[in-house]
Amino acid sequence: MMTGSYPSEVVRVVCALLSPFILLFGIYVIAHGHYGPGGGFAGGVFVAVGVILPRLTLQEELAFKLVPTALGPVAAGVGLLLFLLIGTVPLLTGGAFLDYGAVEVAGVEPARMRYLGILVVEVAVGLAVSGAMLMLFDVLVARRTR
Amino acid sequence: MIVPLDLVIFAVLIVTAILALQVRDLLTAVALLAGYSLFAALLFAGVLAVDVALVEAALGAGLTGVLFIAAILATTRRTDASKNRRRTVVAGVSVAAFVGLLLFASGGLPDRGDPQAPAQQGVSQTYLANSLADTQTPNVVTSLLADYRSQDTLGETMVIVTAALAATLILARREDEGDVAGEGDER
Numbered sequence: 001m002m003t004g005s006y007p008s009e010v011v012r013v014v015c016a017l018l019s020p021f022i023l024l025f026g027i028y029v030i031a032h033g034h035y036g037p038g039g040g041f042a043g044g045v046f047v048a049v050g051v052i053l054p055r056l057t058l059q060e061e062l063a064f065k066l067v068p069t070a071l072g073p074v075a076a077g078v079g080l081l082l083f084l085l086i087g088t089v090p091l092l093t094g095g096a097f098l099d100y101g102a103v104e105v106a107g108v109e110p111a112r113m114r115y116l117g118i119l120v121v122e123v124a125v126g127l128a129v130s131g132a133m134l135m136l137f138d139v140l141v142a143r144r145t146r
Numbered sequence: 147m148i149v150p151l152d153l154v155i156f157a158v159l160i161v162t163a164i165l166a167l168q169v170r171d172l173l174t175a176v177a178l179l180a181g182y183s184l185f186a187a188l189l190f191a192g193v194l195a196v197d198v199a200l201v202e203a204a205l206g207a208g209l210t211g212v213l214f215i216a217a218i219l220a221t222t223r224r225t226d227a228s229k230n231r232r233r234t235v236v237a238g239v240s241v242a243a244f245v246g247l248l249l250f251a252s253g254g255l256p257d258r259g260d261p262q263a264p265a266q267q268g269v270s271q272t273y274l275a276n277s278l279a280d281t282q283t284p285n286v287v288t289s290l291l292a293d294y295r296s297q298d299t300l301g302e303t304m305v306i307v308t309a310a311l312a313a314t315l316i317l318a319r320r321e322d323e324g325d326v327a328g329e330g331d332e333r
Contacts, residue, residue, distance in 0.1 A: 029200070033288040037196035040292075040299075045204040052212060073314070076307045083300055098296045101280070115282040118292040121299065125292075128303045132310035133209055139314045140216035 006057040015057040023050030030126040034118065040125025047126060048133035055137070069142075072134035079127030086120045148192065155189045172223050176214045183207040193258070197287045 006012050026046030033039030054063040087098040095102020100117025101110040108116075159182060166178035183206025190199035256263035273294055274286060283289040291299050 033292070034283045034285055036285060037200045037287075039197065039288050042197070042200045042204050045201070045209050049204070049209055049212075052209075056212070073311070076310060080303055080307050083303055087296070087300065098300070100293070111280055111282045114280060114289075114293055118281060118283060118288060121292040121296060122288070125299060125303050128307050132306045133213075135310045135314050136213055137216060139317045140213060140220055142318070 005059040012057050015053050019050045019053040022053065023047055026050055026126070026130070030122050031119070033122045034115065040122040041129055043122070044126040044129030045133060047130040048137075051130070051134055052137050055141070067134075069138045072131050072138055075127045075131030076135060077131070079124045079129070079131060082124035082127065083121060086117060086124065152189065152192060155185050155192070158185050159189070170224055170226075172218050172225060173215065176211050176218065179214070180207045180211040183210070197285075 006015075023046075026043045026049070028043075029038035029046055030040055030043030033043070051067045054066060058066075086100070090099045090102040091097060093103050101114045103113050103117075105113065162178045162182040162185070166175045166182065169175050169178070183202055187199045187203040187207060190196075190202055256265075260266070273290055277283060277286045277289045277294075281289040281293050283293075
């Protein structure tokens with residue numbers, strides 16, 4: 001049995017307490033890629049770990065009710081779509097594909113637009129990576145437990 | 147970069163890699179691979195490639211281990227010993243030849259951190275000089291990955307999502323489908 005409530009109460013309590021903070025750290029790493037190490041890939045992995053840890057230790061119904069299995073493919077697809085959409089936005093204003101600086105918004109300089117574009121791309125990559133990891137984990141354990 | 151520390155890490159990397167190939171128990175191999183990734187992350191952090199180190203530690207030492215263990219639980223835990231003596235000899239000779247070739251070729255590489263290296267001459271100068279003014283992003287790695295070379299990142303994201311989708315479609319079972327692998331008594 002891969003998923004399901006873990007026999008040791010210490011492990012269960014510690015994982016239940018830690019996983020929200022791992023999730024939060026993942027979001028921090030995604031959002032903080034501009035200033036420190038990390039970004040979408042590393043942050044997405046941390047988010048996936050924060051979701052997978054309850055699945056390994058908590059009761060199965062509870063863990064899968066917290067984050068349903070369907071969320072993996074949805075997050076991966078939404079992330080990839082978001083990346084593609086943000087790439088096509090500059091095309092409408094005459095820029096090149098993925099050239100966020102070409103988007104003109106009154107009062108925002110091009111460098112700031114690129115800064116914001118990077119943020120959206122990091123969020124998109126984070127969604128796609130965490131969704132893909134969650135999808136892989138779910139299909140691997142579903143073979144065994146169902 | 148501290149040379150004695152690097153040498154120790156390289157030794158640990160080689161030993162864990164060989165041990166991971168040698169052990170019969172696949173769970174031990176997974177633990178060894180996680181240790182390998184952890185030391186590789188230390189090595190990356192030692193050359194100040196902190197972004198790579200973070201990904202290696204989170205993915206290599208953390209999540210891949212979990213996925214490997216899930217795969218082991220879904221399949222089998224032990225491997226059979228390779229009895230084919232000739233194949234071992236051929237593999238050993240070709241690996242030794244390849245390592246020798248790489249060592250020989252590495253003699254022609256520029257020193258680590260050499261400012262005159264070809265990789266430091268081309269477009270990377272422009273990126274390093276203009277990143278902050280162009281994107282207001284202090285971390286050049288992020289502005290490279292998500293702005294200057296964002297098409298590469300888009301390709302990588304596509305590869306990851308496609309690979310995960312393909313693996314899911316191959317491994318997923320329909321509700322009405324029985325378990326072929328002789329685990330039917332479990333349900």
